[in-house]
Every structure is written in C-alpha cells, then in structure tokens.
Amino acid sequence: PGVSEHEQVRNQAAAHLLRTQFWEEQDKNKAAAAEFKDAIFSGNKRKSGEGANGAEPDPKRVAIGEAVVPDELKGTELAEAQDAVKGRMKEKFGAQLDKYKESVEDTVRLWETGWKDRYYADKYKEKDIAEGGGREKVFRSYIEGLCWVMHYYYKGCASWEWYYPFHYAPFASDLVDIG
DSSP states (O other): OOOOHHHHHHHHHHHHHHHHHHHHHHHHHHHHHHHHHHHHHHTOOOOTTOOTTSSOOOTTSOOTTOOOOOGGGTTSOHHHHHHHHHHHHHHHHHHHHHHHHHHOOOSSOTTSTTHHHHHHHHHTOHHHHHHHTSHHHHHHHHHHHHHHHHHHHHHOOOOSSOOOOSSSOOOGGGOSSOO
C-alpha cells in the first residue's frame, strides 16, 4: 500500500540485479579459491622473474612458499643456496645471537626429564601454586578462563569480576580428567 506499480517493478528489478551480482561475485570467489587450492596442493609456482603483471617481484613482498633468488645463486642446487643464506645470516647476526645465548639461562631444559616440574616451578613460582591450591587449581582456572572467553565471544560478557590468576598457561597435556 502506498507504493506504485512502477516502484514495485523497479525494486524487483534492482533486487534481481543485486542477487545476480552477488552470485557472480560468489562464483568468482569460489573459482579463485579453487585455483589457489590447486596451486597449493599441486606445488605450482610462478616462474622465476614473473611477478603479478609479468614484472620482477618486489623482494620485500614475496608470496609464501616463494623466494627471490639472487643472480649469483641462480642455477645452483637448493641445498647450496640454503647453506649460503645460512652463512650470510650467521655472519650478520652470529655475534648478536652468541651474546644473547650467553645471557639467557634455560631453567626448564625441555630435553631433560623433569622438565614439567621445572616449568611449573619457574613460571608459576612454588608460592603461587601452593597458595592457589596446587596445579589442579591452575588447570581448573585455565579451563574456566577458556569458558569465560567463549561465553564473552558468543553470548556477551559474563562478568568483569573474574580474571585468570596466573601469568602463564599450563601444558595442554596436563588438562586431563579435571572436573
């Protein structure tokens, strides 16, 4: 009521045009996604020297899985090229890394037995765990925090009163049979 026949026809035509454009864009997106998926799984890569418009790619903006190979390395084996890059990186950053390694003390030592105990002792501090109710309290609080986050994102803020009382997350392998 109150809308002329002419306006109804025009609105229907506009709606049809929008639907058509939507489905065309959807088909283009699906085709692009399928092409991208094929390129990923078949290992197809652009030929060297072929950028977006056939131009030389910008070395600062290289697609994932591709690398700009300097002229002096073209034609060599991949392993040799990788070794050359590692050597240049070691020359450039080796002193900094050595200095950093000397200043850092690895108290957890993941490769030795008892690493979980050392991790919890280092990250949570024995006093915090003892006052907080033990590791089980850490695990329960972490799961409670995950639930809070899910509730926040899917239903809205449950409460601004709650907080995770520790600074670090427990190992996922420890989140078993907590009830």
